[in-house]
Amino acid sequence: MTTTSAPASTETRDAVQAGGSGSLALTALRRNRSAVLALTVLTLLLVAALFAPLIAPYDPNAQDLLQRLQPPAWSSEGHAAHLLGTDQLGRDMLSRVIYGARVSLLVGAGAALLAGVIGTLVGLASGYFGGWADRTLMRLADVQLAFPSLLLALAIVGFVGSGLWPVILVLGFTGWVSYARVVRSEVMSLRTRDFITEARAIGVTDVTIMRRHLLPNVVAPLLTIGTLHVxxxxxxxxxxxxxxxxxxxxxxxxGSMLADGQLYLGTSWWVAVFPGIALMLTSLAINITGDALRDVADPKAYRR
Incomplete structure (x- = not known):
């Protein structure tokens, strides 16, 4: 007697397809050597930032004027006690670069998260409801785009005062427009699709439609914009x-290390060069990681 197995359920097929897509994405990510290198750099920076008190050889603000402007250890006049040399006040450059990563990563991640939340909410509302809400929100975005972002940030910081959290808030509130425009564009192309129309027909609320059906479809562009904004x-x-x-x-x-070192570029180049290299490598690694995450989140990209 021959038996035939029942066809797999829709949920089973979807799980298999999702697992296959995840395997393809991870394989594509592992084969992207530049992405692996960028992720390695970011991981090292994150570890250094989190465990700076344990990793840094000195207190970053400890001054020793007798050791001021010591060159890096590999220089003929360098000393092994200060691998990257010292600055104009005798502070250890390696320790300062490590501690500087804490502020940079916190500001970048905090500002991107705040801007992403604001921009996503604005883009969802603008693209989904349209009409006067769309016109009002997009005119507000146009007004903000009329001002250079850094100039606007300078004006706001000058008004509210400096500090770690004011800087995060300022950079977050001045960076939401790019998120909003991209999300609005994606939502406007999705809101007339059949699955949205059917959800409305069975009485699904607007908030639920935006949360369960529209938001997951804008994750890929949000990842790219978010990493670029960091x-x-x-x-x-x-x-x-x-x-x-x-x-x-x-x-x-x-940034403050670069400002301190600009006067010594001709004589003590390491005071400005090492924080500049750290800033450049961090920005480059984040941008490469963003491109890789976009490809992983977009099935069409990694299948190609």
Whole structure:
């Protein structure tokens, strides 16, 4: 007697397809050597930032004027006690670069998260409801885009004062427009699709439709914009600190280190070069990681 197995349920087929897609995504990510290298750099930076008190050889603000402007250890006049040399006040450069990563990563992630939440909510409401809500929100976005973001950040910081959390709030509130425009565009292309129409027909609320049906479909572009905004926020924080309007001077940041080292570029290049390299590598690694995450989140991309 021959028996035939019942066809697999829809849930089973979906689980198999999802598992296959996840395997393809992970395989594509592992084969992307630049993405693996970027993720390695970011992981090292994150570990250094989290465990800075354990990793840094010195207190980043400890001064030793007898050891001021010591060159890196591999230089003929360098000393092994200071691997990357010392600055104009005798502070250890390696310790300051490590502690600077804490502020940069916190500002970048915090500003991107705040801007992403605001921009996503605005984009969902604007694209889904349309009409006067869309016109009002997009005109507000146009007004903000009329001002250069860094100039607007400078004006707001100058008004509310400097500090770690004010900088995060300023960079978050000035960076939501790019999220809103992309989410609005995606939602406007999705709101007339059959699955949205059917959800409305059976009485699903607007909030549920946006949360369960629209939001998951905009994750891929949000990942790309978010990672790019993290890098942009890190550079913006460094620019504000360079101008003396960012995080207070007693807090170590790469921007303030660049400002301190600009006067010594001709004689003691390491004071400005090492924080500059750290800033460049961090921004580059975040951008490469963002591109890789976009490809992983987009099934069409990694299947190609």
């Amino acid at each position: 890098a942009a926020a890190i550079v913006a924080e460094a620019s504000l600190s360079y101008l003396g309007l960012g995080v207070p001077k007693e807090t170590v940041t790469w």
